[in-house]
Amino acid sequence: MSVDAVTQWSPLPYRRTWQAVKFVAPLLFLVVLWQAVVTIFDVNPRIFPDVGTVARAGWETIRDGSLWTHVGASLWRVSVGTVLAIVIAVPLGIAMGVSKGVSDFLTPLFRFFSVLAGIAWIPIATLWFGYGFGAITFVIFNAVFFVVAYNTLLGVSTIPMPLRHAAASLGTTRWRMLTEVLLPGSLPNIVTGIRTGMGFAWRGLIAAEMIATNTGLGYMLFLARDFYRTEIIVFAMIVIGLIWLILDRLLLAPIERATVERWGMVQRS
Amino acid sequence: MKSLALESLSKTYFDPYRGTQFTAIKDVSLNVEEGDFVAVVGPSGCGKSTILNMIAGFVPATGGRILVGGREVSGPGRDRGVVFQSFALFPWKTVIENVAFGPKMRGIGKAERNRIAQEYLELAGLGHAADRYPNELSGGMQQRVGVVRALANEPDVLLMDEPFASVDAQTRMTLQEELTRIWEERRPTVVFITHDVPEAVFLANRVVVLTRGNVLAEVDIPLARPRVWDSLVEDDEFKSLSNQVLQLVRSA
Numbered sequence: 001m002s003v004d005a006v007t008q009w010s011p012l013p014y015r016r017t018w019q020a021v022k023f024v025a026p027l028l029f030l031v032v033l034w035q036a037v038v039t040i041f042d043v044n045p046r047i048f049p050d051v052g053t054v055a056r057a058g059w060e061t062i063r064d065g066s067l068w069t070h071v072g073a074s075l076w077r078v079s080v081g082t083v084l085a086i087v088i089a090v091p092l093g094i095a096m097g098v099s100k101g102v103s104d105f106l107t108p109l110f111r112f113f114s115v116l117a118g119i120a121w122i123p124i125a126t127l128w129f130g131y132g133f134g135a136i137t138f139v140i141f142n143a144v145f146f147v148v149a150y151n152t153l154l155g156v157s158t159i160p161m162p163l164r165h166a167a168a169s170l171g172t173t174r175w176r177m178l179t180e181v182l183l184p185g186s187l188p189n190i191v192t193g194i195r196t197g198m199g200f201a202w203r204g205l206i207a208a209e210m211i212a213t214n215t216g217l218g219y220m221l222f223l224a225r226d227f228y229r230t231e232i233i234v235f236a237m238i239v240i241g242l243i244w245l246i247l248d249r250l251l252l253a254p255i256e257r258a259t260v261e262r263w264g265m266v267q268r269s
Numbered sequence: 270m271k272s273l274a275l276e277s278l279s280k281t282y283f284d285p286y287r288g289t290q291f292t293a294i295k296d297v298s299l300n301v302e303e304g305d306f307v308a309v310v311g312p313s314g315c316g317k318s319t320i321l322n323m324i325a326g327f328v329p330a331t332g333g334r335i336l337v338g339g340r341e342v343s344g345p346g347r348d349r350g351v352v353f354q355s356f357a358l359f360p361w362k363t364v365i366e367n368v369a370f371g372p373k374m375r376g377i378g379k380a381e382r383n384r385i386a387q388e389y390l391e392l393a394g395l396g397h398a399a400d401r402y403p404n405e406l407s408g409g410m411q412q413r414v415g416v417v418r419a420l421a422n423e424p425d426v427l428l429m430d431e432p433f434a435s436v437d438a439q440t441r442m443t444l445q446e447e448l449t450r451i452w453e454e455r456r457p458t459v460v461f462i463t464h465d466v467p468e469a470v471f472l473a474n475r476v477v478v479l480t481r482g483n484v485l486a487e488v489d490i491p492l493a494r495p496r497v498w499d500s501l502v503e504d505d506e507f508k509s510l511s512n513q514v515l516q517l518v519r520s521a
Contacts, residue, residue, distance in 0.1 A: 162357035165327050170371040170422055171347030180370075184361040263360040264404025 023249070049231040054238070057231035066220070071239065073215040077133060078205055081140025082198055089145045090190060093152025094182055103153065114146040118200065119207045126212050136208045136216070143204045144197035151193025155186025188260040195252045202244050217243075270458045271338030271348075271425035273301040273324070279332030280319055280482075293319045294482040296333070301426070303338075304456040308469035310518055311479035317462045320479070321430050324460065325351050337425050347371060350424030354431040356411045358403040364414050365390065365399040371422025389417040392451060409440035416448065420457065429461045433468065442498050445471055449496050466518060470511045471496060478517045486517050 031051060037043070038050040045053060061067035096103040121142050125135040159182065167181045209218025217240050224232035280294040293316045301307045309317045322328045324335055326345040334341050337348050350371075358367050365386045372382035390396050393413040403411055412432055419427055433441045449472060452459060463469050469476045470490055478485045490510055492501070501507045 160355065160357070162353045162355050163359065165325065165345065166351065166353060166357040166359075166418075167370075168327075168345035169325055169347065169349060169351045170418070171374040173374075176374060181359070184359070187361070259361070263402055265360055 046228060046230055049234060053231045054234045057229065058235040058239075061220075061232070061235070067239070070215055070217050070220040070236075071243065073213075074205060074209065074217045075243075077136045077216065078140055078198070078201055081137040082144050082194075082201060084137075085141045085144035085197065086148055086194060089149035089193075090152050090183075093149040093190075094156055094178065094186065096149070096153040097156025097182065097186065098178075110146055110150060113142075114150065116142075118143055118204045119211075122208050122211055125208075131212050131214075133213075135212045136205065139204050139208045140201045143200040144194070147197035147200060148190065148193040151189040151196070152186055155189030156182050158189070159185035188265045191252070191256050191260060195248065195256075198247065198252065199244070202240075202247075206240055270303050270456065272303045272305075272336075273299075273426045273458060273460065274336040274339075275299040275320075275324070275333065276336065277333040278320070278323060278330055278335065280316070280323060280328070281331045292482060294323070294330075297479075297482070297484055298333075299477060299484065301458055301460060303458055306452055306459045306461065306472060306474045307477060308461040308463060308473035308475070309477045309479055310463055310466055310469045310514065311485075312518060313464065315479045316482040317464075317479050318430060319482075321351075321428050321460065321462045324426075325349055325428050347374070347422055348425040350419030350422055350427050352412070352415050352419050352427070352429040352432045354434050356403070356408075356415045356435075358411055358414055358418070360403055363400050363402055364395065364406070367403065367414055368418045368421050370418065375422070385421055389421040390414075392420075392454075393417045393447065407440075408436045409444060412436060412444060413447070416451070420451070420455070425458065427457045427459045429459065431463055432461075434463070434465070441468075446497055448472060449494065453494055466515045467511050470507060470514060471498070471501060476514050478514060480518075485520075488514055488517070 035051045038048060043050075049057075058067070092106075096106055119139065121139050122135065125138045129135040129138060163185060164177070164181060167177055172180060205216070206218040206221070209216035210222040213219055217236055221233055221236040221240075224230075224236065275298055278294055278297045278299075279292070282291045282293060283289075284291045297320065299307070309320065311317050319328065323330045326343060326349065329343065336342070342348065359370065362370065365383060368386035368389055369382040372385050377385070387396065387399060390399055393416065395410065395413055395417070398406060398410060398414075403414065406414070415432065416429075433444050436444065445468060452472075461469070461472055470492075473490055476488045476490060478488070488510065492504075492507060492510070
């Protein structure tokens with residue numbers, strides 16, 4: 001039934017374009033509104049510059065290459081922190097989902113540390129790792145790790161019992177159960193955990209970069225304030241938001257679509 | 270295929286709210302010959318699903334033994350294939366990957382296990398759906414996959430736990446006819462749990478009536494095969510056997 005429903009949809013490229021238009025239109029509206037408000041009320045550029053000034057400031061940072069340095073540093077930290085966190089959190093989450101003992105022991109600790117996860121770690125991280133890459137990556141790791149581990153645990157424990165029984169009566173060994181049932185079965189939750197965790201990480205990153213480094217988008221933002229370059233501040237904020245939207249829509253959402261949505265394990269949104 | 274024997278099987282649960290023991294299954298003995306088809310019927314809570322879960326090895330028995338081909342078993346194993354009421358197909362695997370799953374666990378190479386799976390899919394009239402995902406199929410088609418997934422692993426005994434209870438009435442009759450056809454072709458040893466008396470009489474060689482964890486009666490079903498609903502629905506022998514079993518279930 002659902003197969004027929006899919007073929008009745010409008011052609012795929014057209015649908016993609018329409019979805020992109022629907023997504024971009026409100027953002028463009030915001031830009032128009034911004035320019036209108038600044039012009040009509042004649043806002044002081046120190047308080048909030050107009051679109052053209054911000055665009056020129058942005059173009060300047062692109063031309064002198066400083067934007068790429070900052071974006072590159074931020075993305076590199078997020079990537080390393082996130083990958084490390086996923087690599088450790090997923091096996092741990094599965095271990096918690098399989099063993100009640102491990103779960104009982106770790107759950108209170110996770111509750112405690114998930115409250116602390118984020119910029120609360122910056123002071124001690126800078127003591128341990130010094131200012132720069134290590135401290136910030138550690139903060140990212142913390143933001144992603146607990147969310148992914150917790151969601152993996154949730155994923156494993158919500159796999160319907162008949163699926164595990166079915167696998168067992170088809171001759172699945174303990175190890176194969178892990179790779180064939182528990183991991184794919186908890187994937188919807190793992191993907192959710194990664195999306196949520198990276199959202200936290202991206203916010204935490206900007207905060208950490210304001211304090212603990214001398215490159216990155218957060219630093220760019222903070223430095224501009226010292227020189228009263230409001231147009232750079234606004235530009236950096238736009239870049240921060242846009243990068244996250246691009247990461248989420250072009251990287252994370254397609255992964256979700258290609259796997260768990262196709263399997264009918266979550267609803268299409 | 271092998272025979273299945275239950276010897277004085279018992280299951281006692283501890284009820285933590287009352288602080289007392291609760292006996293779900295009392296001293297049940299049952300023999301299912303190699304290639305036989307036995308249906309177990311009874312009202313809700315009579316323990317029929319508990320028995321199946323013990324045979325499958327999902328819950329341990331607290332007394333007695335389960336023998337498959339004379340060998341005592343404990344825990345789940347590929348000698349006992351299970352078909353679930355909820356289908357229990359792996360949603361992240363395509364239809365053919367689901368059916369090939371058992372052979373894959375046995376270490377059979379990809380080409381060979383896909384050939385086996387395709388053969389079983391054809392048997393259930395599902396050859397065209399091999400590359401679809403389970404959520405793209407109707408309930409009836411999903412359960413056809415569930416049945417051949419169990420069969421493709423060549424179990425000694427096929428355990429079916431109210432497999433057609435969650436599909437619509439028309440589909441159910443079609444599935445019942447397909448199951449008898451497949452059984453007549455392949456002669457697997459089957460234990461079929463249901464609360465649907467006509468279904469049990471239609472499918473089985475013998476119907477076991479279970480009440481409060483005990484075997485109340487066993488009724489032989491000598492209806493000729495092949496069995497199809499069109500001829501049986503008005504058949505006097507079918508009707509009288511169904512009535513007989515129904516009376517037993519209701520007396521429980």
